[in-house]
Amino acid sequence: MFYYSTKNSNYKVSLEKAVLKGMPDDGGLFMPEKIPIIPDEEFVKLKDLNYKDLSFYLAKLFIDDIPENELRKIIDDAYYFEPPLIYLSDKIGVLELFHGPTLAFKDFGARFMSRLMSFFVKKNNTKLHILIATSGDTGSAIGNAFQNVENINVTILYPSGKISEIQEKQIASLEGNIESLEIDGTFDDCQNLVKRAFIDKELNSVIKLSSANSINISRLIPQIFYYFYGYFQAKFRGEKIVFSVPSGNFGNLTAGLIAFKMGLPVELFIAATNINHVVPDYLKTGVFIPMKSISTISNAMDVGNPNNFDRMLNLFSYDEMKSIIKGFWLNDELTKQAIIDTFNKYKYVIDPHGAIGIKACEDSISNFDNNVFFVSLETAHYSKFMDIVSPLLDKNLTMPDRLKKYLNLPKKSIKLSKDYDELKNHLLKKYS
Numbered sequence: 339m340f341y342y343s344t345k346n347s348n349y350k351v352s353l354e355k356a357v358l359k360g361m362p363d364d365g366g367l368f369m370p371e372k373i374p375i376i377p378d379e380e381f382v383k384l385k386d387l388n389y390k391d392l393s394f395y396l397a398k399l400f401i402d403d404i405p406e407n408e409l410r411k412i413i414d415d416a417y418y419f420e421p422p423l424i425y426l427s428d429k430i431g432v433l434e435l436f437h438g439p440t441l442a443f444k445d446f447g448a449r450f451m452s453r454l455m456s457f458f459v460k461k462n463n464t465k466l467h468i469l470i471a472t473s474g475d476t477g478s479a480i481g482n483a484f485q486n487v488e489n490i491n492v493t494i495l496y497p498s499g500k501i502s503e504i505q506e507k508q509i510a511s512l513e514g515n516i517e518s519l520e521i522d523g524t525f526d527d528c529q530n531l532v533k534r535a536f537i538d539k540e541l542n543s544v545i546k547l548s549s550a551n552s553i554n555i556s557r558l559i560p561q562i563f564y565y566f567y568g569y570f571q572a573k574f575r576g577e578k579i580v581f582s583v584p585s586g587n588f589g590n591l592t593a594g595l596i597a598f599k600m601g602l603p604v605e606l607f608i609a610a611t612n613i614n615h616v617v618p619d620y621l622k623t624g625v626f627i628p629m630k631s632i633s634t635i636s637n638a639m640d641v642g643n644p645n646n647f648d649r650m651l652n653l654f655s656y657d658e659m660k661s662i663i664k665g666f667w668l669n670d671e672l673t674k675q676a677i678i679d680t681f682n683k684y685k686y687v688i689d690p691h692g693a694i695g696i697k698a699c700e701d702s703i704s705n706f707d708n709n710v711f712f713v714s715l716e717t718a719h720y721s722k723f724m725d726i727v728s729p730l731l732d733k734n735l736t737m738p739d740r741l742k743k744y745l746n747l748p749k750k751s752i753k754l755s756k757d758y759d760e761l762k763n764h765l766l767k768k769y770s
């Protein structure tokens with residue numbers, strides 16, 4: 339299987355190249371050259387598979403240049419957790435995607451990517467150095483995913499005082515092959531430092547820098563798997579399945595759309611987001627107008643120019659997209675109300691991102707006949723947003739032990755200014 343650029347279908351590379359490069363030189367995004375279609379007689383057999391077996395079956399359809407036993411090892415090692423479907427009623431279920439180490443769905447993509455990269459790096463007998471800037475959640479998912487992965491070092495830059503305490507603890511406590519740099523500046527400063535490092539020829543001649551960007555195809559492929567898994571769990575509840583997907587950069591939704599093209603019989607996808615509603619607007623008008631992002635309480639979806647949108651355009655015409663995706667968005671006030679309503683109605687504590695997904699389902703139920711079951715994806719555990727959720731609910735909320743344990747870990751991050759030479763000298767001194 340080759341991977342082509344959304345900007346030029348003649349530009350094709352191997353999976354290895356697509357994963358290690360991250361992005362084609364022409365500024366497009368890598369896509370599989372064809373979407374594998376699962377024949378009916380195979381499809382019926384998938385419903386009884388456990389998460390790892392199902393993931394392995396689906397991964398093989400996209401990845402054919404890795405020995406099967408190696409691919410199996412990657413999956414077994416990445417997924418010690420599964421996404422359970424929790425039934426709120428006979429109409430709605432929550433697919434909990436937060437059972438990974440950093441309690442957000444990004445673990446599914448990041449852990450697969452890290453192991454795939456490690457395989458290629460080992461095969462080529464080289465080393466890789468991942469450099470990323472984070473405004474919070476991505477840093478912990480990437481840092482965690484690459485922890486102890488051989489032949490790969492990771493440097494994470496985060497803005498001092500601009501991320502939550504628990505986010506900082508999750509990043510700054512990492513050690514070994516992962517290091518974190520606390521930058522005296524904003525997220526944009528961190529991102530600028532990373533950008534400068536990537537184009538610094540002198541630095542790159544000594545250290546092989548790579549990115550672990552969310553547009554990497556190896557983060558997208560594993561997100562397809564849980565749509566199948568969720569579908570088979572939900573299938574016992576309804577004839578038709580609707581997925582509601584809290585969306586920011588739309589990687590999660592794009593993975594669902596690929597699953598649909600593979601033959602997963604989904605009735606509808608709901609693109610659920612906050613006031614950064616450029617995609618819902620596009621679905622209504624057919625005109626895509628990117629904007630500057632606006633801060634909200636569902637901050638992982640504060641994206642004004644979603645970086646997976648070109649992939650969506652690549653998969654569907656506007657008319658096709660309109661028929662399979664419905665846009666939905668809430669402002670912060672209504673998002674808070676949705677957290678309260680979800681708790682009052684179902685006794686389920688939901689985070690701000692998932693709350694928008696649930697509310698989208700509630701509003702759509704009456705548009706469908708009785709045979710429809712709604713699967714709302716929950717992209718993070720509520721305790722990552724305790725300061726927002728807790729004051730809204732009349733309930734004592736506790737942090738799960740696997741998150742709480744970070745609070746007691748020592749901070750290992752190194753403080754640097756936003757001066758580029760300081761970063762460069764640090765990297766050269768430590769890694770050359």
Ligand SMILES: *Cc1c(COP(=O)(O)O)cnc(C)c1O
Pocket residue numbers: 442443444475584585586587588589590591638639691717718
């Ligand atoms: C990253 C993230 C999202 C958005 O996912 P996309 O794939 O970028 O659309 C939603 N919710 C949470 C909690 C996230 O961390």
